[in-house]
Amino acid sequence: MAGRKRVAETTEVLLQGNVAVAEAAIAVGCRFFGGYPITPSSEIMVRMAELLRADDGVFIQMEDELASICAVIGASWSGAKSMTATSGPGLSLMQEALGYAYFTETPLVLVDIQRAGPATGQATHVGQGDMMQFKYGSHGDVFPVALVPWSVQECYDLTIRAFNLSEKFRVPVFLAADEAVGHLRENVVLHRNFEVVDRIKEGAGDPFGSPLPDGVPIMPAFGDGGRLMVTGSTHDGRGFRKVDDPEIHDTLVTRLMRKTLDHVDEIVEVEEYMLDDAEIAFFAYGVSARSALAAAKRLRSKGVKAGLLRALTIWPFPEKQVTQLGARVKTIVVPELNKGMITGVARGFTGTPVHAFAQTNGKIIEPDSLVKFVEGLP
Amino acid sequence: MNHAMNRSPVQVRIGGEAGQGVILAGVMLAQAAIGDGRKVAQSARYGAAVRGGEATADLVISDTPIDYPHVETPDILVVFSQQTYDKFAPAGTGDTKVFYDPFFVTPSKTAGGSLWEISATEMAIEKFGKSTSSNLIVLGFIAQLTEVVSEESLLAAIEQNLPSRHRAAGLEALAMGKKAAVEAGA
Amino acid sequence: MTRDMNKYLRDGLPGTRFCPGCGHGILMGAILRAVDRLDVALDDLLFVSGIGCAAWIPSPNIGTDTLHTLHGRALAFATGAKLANPKLTTIVASGDGDLTSIGGNHLIHSARRNLDVTVICANNLIYGMTGGQTASTTPVGARTSTDPDGNNFRPFDICNLVMASGARYAARFPVTRPKQLIDAIEKALRIEGFTFVEAVSPCPTQFGRRNSTAEISALYDSVDSQCISRAEAQTMDEDERLRHFVVGEFEP
Ligand SMILES: Cc1ncc(C[n+]2csc(CCOP(=O)(O)OP(=O)(O)O)c2C)c(N)n1
Ligand code: SF4
Ligand SMILES: [Mg+2]
Numbered sequence: 092m093a094g095r096k097r098v099a100e101t102t103e104v105l106l107q108g109n110v111a112v113a114e115a116a117i118a119v120g121c122r123f124f125g126g127y128p129i130t131p132s133s134e135i136m137v138r139m140a141e142l143l144r145a146d147d148g149v150f151i152q153m154e155d156e157l158a159s160i161c162a163v164i165g166a167s168w169s170g171a172k173s174m175t176a177t178s179g180p181g182l183s184l185m186q187e188a189l190g191y192a193y194f195t196e197t198p199l200v201l202v203d204i205q206r207a208g209p210a211t212g213q214a215t216h217v218g219q220g221d222m223m224q225f226k227y228g229s230h231g232d233v234f235p236v237a238l239v240p241w242s243v244q245e246c247y248d249l250t251i252r253a254f255n256l257s258e259k260f261r262v263p264v265f266l267a268a269d270e271a272v273g274h275l276r277e278n279v280v281l282h283r284n285f286e287v288v289d290r291i292k293e294g295a296g297d298p299f300g301s302p303l304p305d306g307v308p309i310m311p312a313f314g315d316g317g318r319l320m321v322t323g324s325t326h327d328g329r330g331f332r333k334v335d336d337p338e339i340h341d342t343l344v345t346r347l348m349r350k351t352l353d354h355v356d357e358i359v360e361v362e363e364y365m366l367d368d369a370e371i372a373f374f375a376y377g378v379s380a381r382s383a384l385a386a387a388k389r390l391r392s393k394g395v396k397a398g399l400l401r402a403l404t405i406w407p408f409p410e411k412q413v414t415q416l417g418a419r420v421k422t423i424v425v426p427e428l429n430k431g432m433i434t435g436v437a438r439g440f441t442g443t444p445v446h447a448f449a450q451t452n453g454k455i456i457e458p459d460s461l462v463k464f465v466e467g468l469p
Numbered sequence: 470m471n472h473a474m475n476r477s478p479v480q481v482r483i484g485g486e487a488g489q490g491v492i493l494a495g496v497m498l499a500q501a502a503i504g505d506g507r508k509v510a511q512s513a514r515y516g517a518a519v520r521g522g523e524a525t526a527d528l529v530i531s532d533t534p535i536d537y538p539h540v541e542t543p544d545i546l547v548v549f550s551q552q553t554y555d556k557f558a559p560a561g562t563g564d565t566k567v568f569y570d571p572f573f574v575t576p577s578k579t580a581g582g583s584l585w586e587i588s589a590t591e592m593a594i595e596k597f598g599k600s601t602s603s604n605l606i607v608l609g610f611i612a613q614l615t616e617v618v619s620e621e622s623l624l625a626a627i628e629q630n631l632p633s634r635h636r637a638a639g640l641e642a643l644a645m646g647k648k649a650a651v652e653a654g655a
Numbered sequence: 656m657t658r659d660m661n662k663y664l665r666d667g668l669p670g671t672r673f674c675p676g677c678g679h680g681i682l683m684g685a686i687l688r689a690v691d692r693l694d695v696a697l698d699d700l701l702f703v704s705g706i707g708c709a710a711w712i713p714s715p716n717i718g719t720d721t722l723h724t725l726h727g728r729a730l731a732f733a734t735g736a737k738l739a740n741p742k743l744t745t746i747v748a749s750g751d752g753d754l755t756s757i758g759g760n761h762l763i764h765s766a767r768r769n770l771d772v773t774v775i776c777a778n779n780l781i782y783g784m785t786g787g788q789t790a791s792t793t794p795v796g797a798r799t800s801t802d803p804d805g806n807n808f809r810p811f812d813i814c815n816l817v818m819a820s821g822a823r824y825a826a827r828f829p830v831t832r833p834k835q836l837i838d839a840i841e842k843a844l845r846i847e848g849f850t851f852v853e854a855v856s857p858c859p860t861q862f863g864r865r866n867s868t869a870e871i872s873a874l875y876d877s878v879d880s881q882c883i884s885r886a887e888a889q890t891m892d893e894d895e896r897l898r899h900f901v902v903g904e905f906e907p
Contacts, residue, residue: 105500105509123739149738154764158731161724165703165735168722169743173735191725215515242538275538276496276511278503313720314740316698318665320715322723331667331715332723378538385536458537 103278108246108268109176111279112202113138115250116174119287121200122148123173125162127155127181130214131270132204135176156181160188160201167197168321170292170312172254176202178270179221180211182228189263190229191323193347196261196299196308198290200253203265204273207428207453216453217270219377219428225265226406232344234351236358237265237406239376243277249403255288256358260350261307267405269428271378271455299343300328306350351407360403361412365391369398371465372420374413374437374445376402378455379426386426386461395465405433410440417441422468424448426456478531479617482543484553485573487515487524490604491549495526497626498608502530504622510538523552530617545615546582547607548574549590558582568611570603585614585653592645602642609646610653620647663687663697665718672711676863676871678856681830682777683712685854686748689840693744701736701743705729705758707784709750709777709856727757730765733772741771744844751778751792755811759791766820769848775840776813776851779858787861795897798865809897813853814905823848825905829855831879832902839904855882855900 106114112135116124124139136152143150149166153159159175166173177185182203192199203225207218225237236256238249250266257264290310294303298319302308308328311317320330325340333339351358364384366372371390373383380401390397400416402409416423423445425434431447438445448464450456481498485491492513499511507530514525527540547568548554554574559565565582572590587610589603605627612623623643631639673680690700698720702713706726714723720743724732729749737745747754754762754776765772781799782788789799789806792813796805814825824846826839836854843850857863857874868874881899883891888901 103503105503123735125735151734151738153731154760157728158761161728161731162735165722165732166739169736169739171739187725188728274512276499278508313701313736314699314743318718319720321721322714323725381536381538455539457541
């Protein structure tokens, strides 16, 4: 493949997180990228332009983020695995179409390299302030999937997983990354040997109903002869608009919810560190989980039994895992680069005290400040 | 150069102004560390200004996976500007090895750590007529003095990053830095 | 609609949802007749629309692949669909509000990129679906639900707008002149690149009744009588020209 050096399966190379996202997208079969430049995500777009053009894929720089996400949805219906990348302001503009993608069951991957918001905020500095937007940014009930990488290796691995989940469940999937991880350069192995999931194009049932056994309908592409009717209005299994039938609306909204929630065990991934005998646990995600892991080790060296539960999937929320964590430890601390968004969610699933370590200064959390915070807890 | 297994992690910070090759030096050092079979986390900071603002490259180099990816206290600090020297040079005691280019930096008497002077800018201008390879002279100097990366890996990283027409000069700059380090009494 | 157009209609269709006398139904017939003159397989046809009454022209009525999208975004969706599968003959059919106001940026950028699609703009001079509010195409002085005393702002000249943005072809005809309209759509479909047809399509419900032309036939007569050729337009001053529809073809 032109534009790219082949490296052996196990060779570690130095790559930036954003570049690893692009490499992964191509490796898993992404054929379309539509985007609009925004710091700190632009390296993804630049690398996608190089890689797709070298390999007969489609790259297009659109006029704004509204257009980018819509083009991605259109391309997905033409049969191409499709992706866009942006940051907070662009994510805000994309929300209406993201609801459309969800409601029309359009597979796509949206990479959000979070920066310090709201508004233009600090464009070159890190934040984790979009966590609720993935889940609540759209109007109506939506149950999308959001994965959170904490390293460059995971920028690669979770981008692959994001495509696979989106194809399997016909749902938009977010890669909820951040500036620190996106701009970090680290060792990464660009594996080629992984499972690739593709949408099921043919089979029993209609494209918006009569689901296959796991609840996901078939998805033919435009031009395949399916005479598709894709609409963001409420629709029946074939796609006919049904804008007054209460039962059809409720059935559709419920089926789409079940599609993700009935598969939480497959979708939700967490990792445990030093939790066996832990009395205090961090519950963390993304780059903040690295601060937490370093802090937990330092606390242990001072005799404090600390551990970490790390979420690789933040939506659907790891409800069960947080409940179980609460049963095991006396205190939970959630370090995050916002004013406690996920802390609040976690509190809903355990009676154990959950403390926020909320940092919004555009920097990642220093382990020693977490250590001090834990030592100061009652 | 031989590397004993499981050395403790090393934190490196290279500070200067955008355009001095600070970030590229960081990337080459990071690649060299991977060439040595180590783990590395390299990040960069720029000032708000697009041109001529402060630029910093940070590296954590370790034999084991790196938890916290940013530099907390540098073991090795390289400064190409007074501003980054003043900002990052350790106060009082500390084991930080500070490398500075006297063309830009006048060290203060109160700063701690051990001080190493390397006239990279002057050497580069004298040899090549311009200052652009001063970052490579410094890399050669610190590689020799600190063994933070091996010489082979550094050479390989330079080969990988420099376009062929600049390669010979790049390797020469590296050798100049190494020689200066030997002379400085490594 | 004559029988041989039936093959273009979707199976199981109860009928269209347009009000009696709506120009959009006539326009749909014109689009299908133009498509019928081409040699294109139904499976290779994709209709994309935004939101509004006009967006319902293809969706679900036309029995090809249809993509009924978001308000204003039809061309953005079409960009992705067309680029990912260039085989698709892609027709965007949507309203004036949809294409020129909320979606105006996508319109000029698609023309600038010379995206290989044909856009058919059903211009009823108003926001029909939402209750007759002023649009970016409403004539000066026309009454709307948001400008009951008459609109003060100049409307876009959409054909000139897209031509200035790089379109390969544009034409404007009212649905009262179906022969020219069908010919123009056919021509637009045959030209490669970004082509545009503005169909002036009366809306009796929201526009007609507010502008003393509640009688459907009177509305159609009034629209038709306001149509002038480009040559006639040359002889008018701007104010007078703005009270008319300059019909004809615009080529680079
Ligand atoms: C983002 C958004 N804003 C507003 C609306 C409400 N809306 C639906 S149709 C429409 C106007 C459509 O006008 P036009 O495109 O001219 O079509 P017509 O109904 O006149 O044929 C509006 C404003 C919407 N659906 N989405
Ligand atoms: S409101 Fe106007 S545009 Fe909409 S269907 Fe009725 S007549 Fe047609
Ligand atoms: Mg209208």
